[in-house]
Amino acid sequence: MEPDIRPASRTPCRGVTWVALLAMMTSGCLGHLYEVPRSEMERIVRTSPQERGRQVYAIQQFITATDPEPAPAWAPPLESPPVGYLVTDHGHWVPSFYLESYGAPxxxxxxxxxPPPTSPDLPSGGGIHGASPVPDGAPSSARSSSGGGSSGGSLGSLQGLDRLLALAVVVGVVVGVSLAITEGARYEGSVAVHPKHPVHLISTRGQQRTVPLDELVPADLEHLSEAMISGAEGAGMWLNGSAPLNRQGFTYQFGAGNDSLALPGGQTLRDVGFRFALGYFPHRTFGLLADTRLQFGADGSSAYYNARLGLEAQWYPLSLWRLHLGPFVGGGRAWSATEGGGRPSTAASRPYVSFGALAEFDLTTRLGLTFRWTQDWLPHSRPELNGFVHSWSLGLSIY
Structure with a gap:
């Protein structure tokens, strides 16, 4: 039976990692360390030792100062590989399935x-760190030991606010693009490693130790905080394919499009609008977000702005290959003002309700391209000015 490699649910510590990404932005560098979620570790210890390395669900990590100490390098065996194993370019024995299906690591x-054959540091043909390339039961003698509110204002004030909103848009886009680049390049999915690949275990007390993959037992998961494997250790690492889009956890969304936001006095203005949102998906198909929409403009004779802040619920019940469809609903408060340009000088604040449809195409496990069609209703003190306005936008969602 093939192991289940569906995306593992993210643990609460994922929020800490996501906040750290915001701080690092583009300064973070992806490394060769991969976190193995606890749910995956629990599956591994229930799997046959010789099958454990074939499919491991792992999440690529950023390089930090707290990375675990690397395991010692393996010594390639001197003998010929046993039945069912092939030799890599670096001389290590790995299951033949790896090279036949995945190619080079x-x-x-x-x-x-x-070391020289007479060196007492390493027996001839042996491995080190309890990481013998020889599988248990293989016909070979090369083995090693195991290790362990609103008010009107002048044109000047609206123009100043226009510059402030423009700065907010620039910051929001820079954060979004930075996260999209780092998360878009980050690998999450199935990897293959040697059955005896070293696993770095970090306890809740900060203690670290390394155990070969095929020697893990349920007791190793007691008081476990993190488990990691490195692609630069053992006999290398194969990437078997990234996992489908996994929304569960924190999300940052941003986009732009053709917006039609109602201005005071019953006017509507269709122009470029921007949207930014921050929220959390407790489930892969449902999330709650705080979002804002901004539309503004100014020249020498006129200025206007329309800003909204509210809450939104998103639901993706339908999936067709990599396309996900669903509705959303939200509401909040809108602030708007106009000055000059043949428009009356007005300023107002009022509630709004929005709903619409979402179409999201998953680009990677953590990045989606999202199209939104939105219908807004803004109540007015004059009933004849009540009505609906619609808009659309295209953007990115980072999970």
């Missing part, structure tokens, strides 16, 4: 300088 192991 995505991460190559580090070079190893073998």
């Amino acid at each position: 995505y991460y190559q192991p580090p070079p190893y300088s073998r």
Whole structure:
């Protein structure tokens, strides 16, 4: 039976990682360390030891100062590989299925300088760190030991606010693009490693130790805080394919489009509008977000703005391959003002209700391209000015 490699639910510590990404923006560098979620570790210890390395659900991590100490390099065996194993370009024995199905490893192991045959540091043909390339039961003698409100204002004030809103848009777009670049390049999905690949275990007390993958037992998961594997250790690592879009956890969304936002006095103005949202998906198909929409403009003779702040619920019940469809509904408060340009000088604040349809195409496990069609209703003190306005936008959703 093939192991289940569906995306694992993110643990609460995922929020901390996501906040850290906001701080790092483009300064963070993706490394060769991959976190193995606890749910995946629990599956692994229930799997046959020799099958554990074939499919491991792992999430690529950023390089930090707290990365675990690397495991010692493996010594390539001197003997011929046993039945069912092939030799990689670096001389390690790996299950033949890996090379036949995946080709060369995505991460190559580090070079190893073998001591002279008379060196007492390493027995001839042996491995180190309890990471023998020889599978249990294989016909070979090369084995090693195991290790362990609103008011009107002048044109000047509206123009000043226009510049402030423009700055807010620039900041929101920079944050969004930075997250999209880092998260878009981040790998999350199935990897393959040698059955004895070293696993770095970090306890809730901060203690670290390394255990070969095929020697993990349920007791190793007690007081476990994090488990990691490195592509630069063992016999290398193969990437078997990224997982489908996984929304569960925090999200940042941004986009732009053709907006039609009602201005005071019953006017409507269709122009470029921007949207930014921050929220959380407790489930892969449902999320709650705080969002804002901005529309503004100014020249030497006129200025206007329309800003909204509210809450929104999104639901994606339908999936067709990589396309996801669903509705959304939200509401909040809108502030708007106009000055000059043949328009009356007005300022107002009023509630709004919005609803519409979503179509999202998953680009990676953590990045989606989202199209929104929105219908807004803004109540007015004059009933004859009540009505609906519509808009559309295209943007990115980072999870």
